[in-house]
Each structure stands twice: as C-alpha cells, then as structure tokens.
Amino acid sequence: MTSGIHHVTLITGDVQANVDFYVGFLGLRLVKRTGGYEDARQLHLFYGDHDASPGSLLTFLVWQGGSSGGVGAGQISEVALAVAPGSIGFWIERALRLGVRSDGTGQEFGETVLRLRDPDGIVIKLVSADLPALDMPDGDVPAGHRVRRIRGVTLLTEVQEESVDFLTRSFGFRAERREGPIQRLVSDTGDVLDVRDAAGFWPGAPGTGTADHVALRAADAAEVEAVAADLRRRNSSLTNVHDRNYFTSLYVREPGGVLIEMASDGPGFTLDEPLETLGTTLFMPPETPDPEAMKVMLPQFALPGEERVVYRDLIYKHRFFTPAAPDGTTLVLLHGTGGDETDLMPLAHEAAPDATLLGLRGRSTEDGTRRWFRALGPMIFDQKDVRFESGALEAFFEEARGAYGLDPERMIALGYSNGANLLGAAMILHPGMVRRAVLLRPVMVLDEVPATDLSGITVLIVLGETDAFRPQGERLAEVLGRAGAAVTLRVLAGGHALGAADGPTLADWLG
Template sequence: MADTIPGIHHITSISSDPQRNLDFYTDVLGLRLIKVTVNFDVPGTYHFYYGDEVGTPGTILTIFPWPHLSRRPPGTGQVVVTAFAIPSGSTGYWVDRLTSHGVTVERPAARLDEEVIAFADHDGLQYELITRDDGPAQRVWAGGPVPAEHAIRGFHGATIWVTTLEPTARLLTDLMEFRLVSEENDRLRFEVGEGPSRAVIDVASPPSAPRGEEGAGTVHHIAWRTPNDATQSAWRERLIEAGFHVTPVRDRQYFRSIYFREPGGVLFEIATDGPGFTVDEPVEELGTSLKLPPWYESRRAEIEQALPPLDRLTRSGG
C-alpha cells in the first residue's frame, strides 16, 4: 500500500501577462519568486514558481503565463478556488492590503468555523485567504513586502467542481485515503494529511456550471505530495491497478511527477518532495535568473530570444 499523502505539493494555474503576474504575486501577495524556468513540455513560455523562502512543498504556487490564450471562466473538471492559510488576526490587514492595491475583496465571512476572505487576481483566478494557525510554511519569506506576522503560510486547500460527486469521492476516500469530514448539499469536504501539512479539498457539483476549458484564469492542475521516488512508484502502481491511466514519471528538475485525471476530469499530479529548488541556485539567489533543465541548455539563446523580458530577472542564468 502506498504511503499516505501528506498534503498538497503545488497548484499550477494559467495566466496572461507574465510581468503583471510576477508583480501581483510578489508585490501584492508577498510570495517569494523562487524559480523562473520554462514549461518543460512547451518551452516557449515561462514557468514561475512562488512560495515561502525555499519553496517548501505545500506553499508552492506555479504559473504558466501564456499571453496568447484568451480568458476562460472556471467550470467542472477544474480546480476553481485556491485557498491560502493566513494567521488568525490577519484578516483586517489583508482586506486593507488588497483593497489598497485595487483588488475587489469579499469581506470576511464565516464558513465551517473558518474566517474567509475571497478575491480574484487580474486574470480572474479565484483565491481565498483562510485563518489557520498551523499553516504549512516552514520558512516564511521575510524579505517580501508583507510583515512575517501576517504572511501567507502556504495552502489551506482547494475547491474543485465536478458534474457527479460520487466517483470523485470514491477515489479520494477508497484509494487516496482522504477523510470525509463534512457534507452539505452539493458540496463534500475532505481532508488529507496531519498537522501543518494537512490540506482541505472541497468537491462541489454546481447544477448549472459549464464544462471547464483551459485558458487564462483557470487552474491547470493540483499536485499532491509524496516523500520520495519509492512512494511515488507505489502510488503509480496502485492507480494503474485501479484502472487509471497514469503517465510515466516525468523529471521536473526540482521534483518528479506522475499525472492522471480523477473521474470528474480534474488533472491530478503526485510529486516528490525532493530534490527541491536549490539544486541549481543557492537560497539567496532563488528566482533571480532564468534556469533551464540540462536538456534545454543548448537552446538557451533561442529560448531567451522568444521569451519577453522581465524586470528583476537576469537573462543569463548560470
């Protein structure tokens, strides 16, 4: 049996303008830009990684900025809301901060004993800030614009939309060993992991929701953690035995990944915790230059020429 999943590894979304994306997530949300690379499958676009000081699994938000893609509303078969954890007592700070940067904020509301702030970024990606004092960040990014006592602590969880609840619920509980913790009309809440890395996933089936289409303002996939290659291999075998089509292991330089679609159509990934983001640059230099995997280094000049320039980025990585 595969080891239990500790929580979320990362969530990957699609945006439009890369500079605007970088400015929002670093200057407004106060996340650290921990890696600038390219989409390993489509190297003509950037791949940004944001997180805590070192990119601890459970804090990593990643973005594919594709300026040519049109904006799409969220729909079934997608993650529709990404929820970050913030410390108790920080809701007032975040309402003021977001409002001062021109972000429309839904005022704090209570939900299942949580205090929730809802907002969207410039592409329409939906976010929540949820008070939680055991958030997953191990090393809060103290070099950013948000005071450490209010800083985002990593992921609280996510909401996915599906057309039918039962098949997704069966995968989560019977195979992936998530815990069903609440049930409310067309929404089920599950938890996975324990302590600071614990993650919440809400599965909803809105009756009039359209089928989701990939585009700017949508989430591409959600990745779950696994400690190492051996546990990832065990998960792959378990999923294949259950009838899921699972990709071969893919080397993402900073972790290794397998992918499959859950019954509702959401793309799931299971990613290893290591080797981490310091394999090609030291902690103090994370996110300051374009890093390419070894198999793309011979194409560096061509790739750099195709990518738009960015403020705060050195174009000649080591």
C-alpha cells in the first residue's frame, strides 16, 4: 500500500489574499484552477511544487465573502509544511518584513516549528525537518529555504484510540512517538498525522478559515476501490468513491469525525494542461451545466505581479468580472430576492461579452432571504426603508465611480425583480444617479411619487406576459415616461422568472 499525504483541502473567504499568501509569501506554484465538483459555483484552487506532486498539494475551496468557521473536535487544526533544518530564522524575518502574523516558535517531537497564520487565520506550521525536497518553483525564496513538501496535519478527536486504530489499519500509517496529548502516526514517505486527544473540546464548525479534509495517498484507482470495499466489509462509516478527473477519491469519516479522503496518485494534473502552463486555465468539472456561464460567476484574482482589481470597502459588498478585452462599459447588477452578487453575471455577459460586470449584494434580509429593502407584506413595502436604501444606492454609485475610475457615461444599471424595484425607485428619487438602466420584471414600490425630471435617461423595462406583477411594472414604465425618461417596454412570453429571450432582448437594446 502507498502511504502518505496526497493533499489537504481548506476553505478561504478571500481568493486574492489566499493567492498572495500561498504563491507570493510561501512560494508555492498555482498548479490547477477548477470549478467545484460538488458546487460548480465554487472556485477550487490547487497549490504545490513545480510538478504538482502528491505530497505537496494544498487546495482551497473559495467561499468568497463567506462566514468564518470554528476549529474544534472532528476537524484538522494545523497544517505543517517542511522546510530545511536551519531555515526557521529566514522565515521569521520574512514574516516580519511582509506583515504575516506569527504565533512564535517552539519545539515539537524534536523539531523546531514556526506557527504562522494565513489571511483566514488558518495555522500554517513551518517545521524544520530533514525530508527530501520536492522541486519548488523559482521565486524570491532562496532555493535552500523553500518549502519542501507537506510535513503533516493535526487531527482533533474525542476518541483518540479509535482514530489511531482506524488510520493505521486502513491507510498505511504506523504509530510512532507520543508527546503529551498527541499520538504521532508516520507514513512510508515521512508524512505525519498528529492525532490529538480533544476530549472536552467544542465541536468544529465548517466555514472559512477551517480545513475540509486531508487526502491520503493511494497508488491507483484499484487501490482506492480495494480500501473502499474493505471499509464496507468492516461496517465503517459511509464511504463515497468519486472520479475527480485528476485522481480517484474515496471519502470517509474516521471515528472522531474528521473527513478523510483517499486519492490516487494518477492520472495527475497534466491530464488536460501541459506541465509548463499548469494553473493558467480555468477548468470546469465534466458534467457542469453551461460551463461558460459558471466561469463568469467565479471570483477572479491575479497572481503576484499581475494587474488586479483592488477592492474598496464600499456600502454594498460587490464583485467585479473583467472580460478578456473590456470595452469600457460597466454593467452594475442588482440581483433578485434570495440572490447574490453573481446571479446576473451570466445573463449580462451573454448580452455584453466585452463589458465589465459589477455585481452588488443586497444588505437587507427577511427570514434569512437576501433582499434590497424590507417588505411589510405582499406588495406592501416599507417606504422609509425604500428611501433609505435608494440613498445608499446613489451613494454607492458615486463612491464606485471615484474608487474604481468608472466612466459615468458608460455605466448601465441592471436589476431583476427586487433589485429592479429598488433601482426604479432610486432613479425617481435620485435622477442623476445613472443615465441608462435595465429593469427586468420590476414593480412600482413608491407610494408617493415626487416631481422629478428624468430627461436624458434611457430605460429598458422587460416584463413577463403572464407575470402577475405585470400591471405594476407597466405602471412604473408610465411613471418614468411621464418624468421624461425614454422608456422602451418589452413583453416576453413567460412569467416572472427570467427566460431564454431575456439575453437577446438585452443585447439588442444595448447594441
């Protein structure tokens, strides 16, 4: 049996800060970028050595802007990376110079360790260990001080003896030394699993800043299947075997609750991308519906030294999508009830493939559902909140123009349903906010309409033929037209939901 660590998968809430730390600070290579196999709207990044070797791989599920988790029993608490004996001083100085948080040094199992915190707060432990070095990429870290490989992980379990028995029986690790509450397990390659007695600890909670699982090595798919069959015979916890394209995976929870994956060494990351250009192309899982649309919804980032969007802390959480050849137009997107800042990006990209997209996230919630303003009942809107959020939207437009250098003459606001409702109200209350707007399935939410001049403003309103809210949308079109706006009204087959005709209708109007 092949034994050792194949990869460790963790969760980040800020993709750009994550790339800057693991590529820029630690000097790893970004070897693959994909959509998530469980959720194609989730970016998945893989870091490793130059050859993307098993034993070097740290992978991250990107929950952009997601909530923080809590490390506790049933989780991985630390990830250890091996560096050369005598290199800890270099990394202490580098962390101080580059502003990376350090929790200090110590001695563990006869090795000097330096605990660092990545941008999400994950503990990355650099260990002075005499292990064979993998071929790390060239960069500003001198060859003698580069990260060599994964050294190990620390598992928190409330049933330490059962966890140790499970991992040594099924995955080729052997028990070695014990130090305090930690039993160390060692593989044939020298990787370690430090199984810590966490009796009495609080249970772990998934979220950003936590680990999802550790993957242990198998020689090939046949070995993965054999271990899965053995676990089923032993009535182990539920096992799942999956083809992850680059390796075959088995997932199982050890008795303490930590998610364990077994991953085959092959076929590897060069299956669809040559070694020289690993990590430069975004791939989607084979069964992803409409993969090009999904790609638009994934957060973008830049490698160190590349041009990037520097995000500002503005009124609304927001995300940019920058096309390959931007034409200077910016579409500002306001999602419908229950949506988020990425929902309208596929539609907008279909209609305007060279436009920069700026998606906003509503900040009002009702019963856990994200909205743009409060509703007091069906078609009963909180007028004070509508006016307050209309002012906030106007302020965001002004901030965004200054913060990102956006051309006001080439900004087009686009809202759907609840987002279109706020956009329509804000245009009436603040007529200078935007000069072009698209309202998809809107209704009139203002009880009282102030006198306003919308001359020079052009608006596309798209309604559903059988939409129960269609009359209220037609009323909004009349109000905007009477105020001087040039309104184009389109009625499409269907109801309140967006359909196949919305993209071409929007493209035609924009053109």
